[in-house]
Amino acid sequence: MAEFTVNPLRFDPYKNFKFRLKWDGRYVAGISKVSALKRTTQVVKFREGGDPTISRKSPGLNDYDALVLERGVTHDLAFEAWAAKVWQIGVAPGSEISLADFRKDVILDFFNEAGQLAISYKIYRAWVSEYQVLPDLDANANAVAIQHIKLENEGWERDTSVNEPTEPSFNSTSA
Template sequence: MAQFNVNVERFDPYKNFKFRVRWEGRYVAGVNKVGALKRTTEVVEHREGGDPSTSRKSPGRTKYEAITLERGVTQDLEFEHWANKVWHHGNGLGQEVSLKDFRKDILIDLCNEAGQVVKTFKVYRCWVSEFQTLPDLDANANAVAIESIKLENEGWERDPDGTELTEPTLSE
């Protein structure tokens, strides 16, 4: 079993604004929002005929919710290329989907305020179920154009090799 280094000097919880997303061994540029990692286990209720009128409960199937990644629209085509592996119009009959590599494992790094990775989560067998290449466009707005992908997945876990470093101090 992996041993975790504990930073006994840290009392504050981690902030949600320092993170990075990786797939295929490289960081994905410009991701500014990652949906929550959430799983739900169904409850199976049962009772035996001789039991009092109360039910017993046990765990059933576990489901992992889809994760949405958002970023500003740029010339980087990573989101579009991945989404096109799931469905690409015009590829011809029988070639609309890339069965070989439409799924990817991704890594989500949570960082402390100093930019050090403190937790990494592995998300398994992701594939793009929704792709938004452009938001609503509005000539009167003052906002960044955001593209997004929704990733279906088959589970996630915290990387057991993750260790928390001693936080740096500033020299005077």
């Protein structure tokens, strides 16, 4: 089991607004929202024939919820290029999907308020199941245009090589 270093001076939980998402070895521009990492284990109920009053429970299959990524519409083609690997319209029959590389491992890096890497998760064998290029458009609205992709995945795990950072202290001088 991995050992974690613990910062005895940190009492506050991390805030949820400093994160970056990486695939293909680079951070993806402009990600403003990532849905929760969630795993559900099915419950298998069974009953022994000689015990009519109690049903027993044991763990069954695990299911990992899809990840939804949101960002403002930009000229960065990362979302579109990945979504096109799952389905491309207008190509020759039999080549609509890129079976060789439509799945990617994704890294979700989580930073403390000082911008130091605090926690990292590896998300395995993700692929785009839904892609929204543009939101509903409204000429009377005052909002950022948001696009999103939904990533199915086959599990995730915490990168235990990322230790809790030593947080900076700023020296103040009194005048």
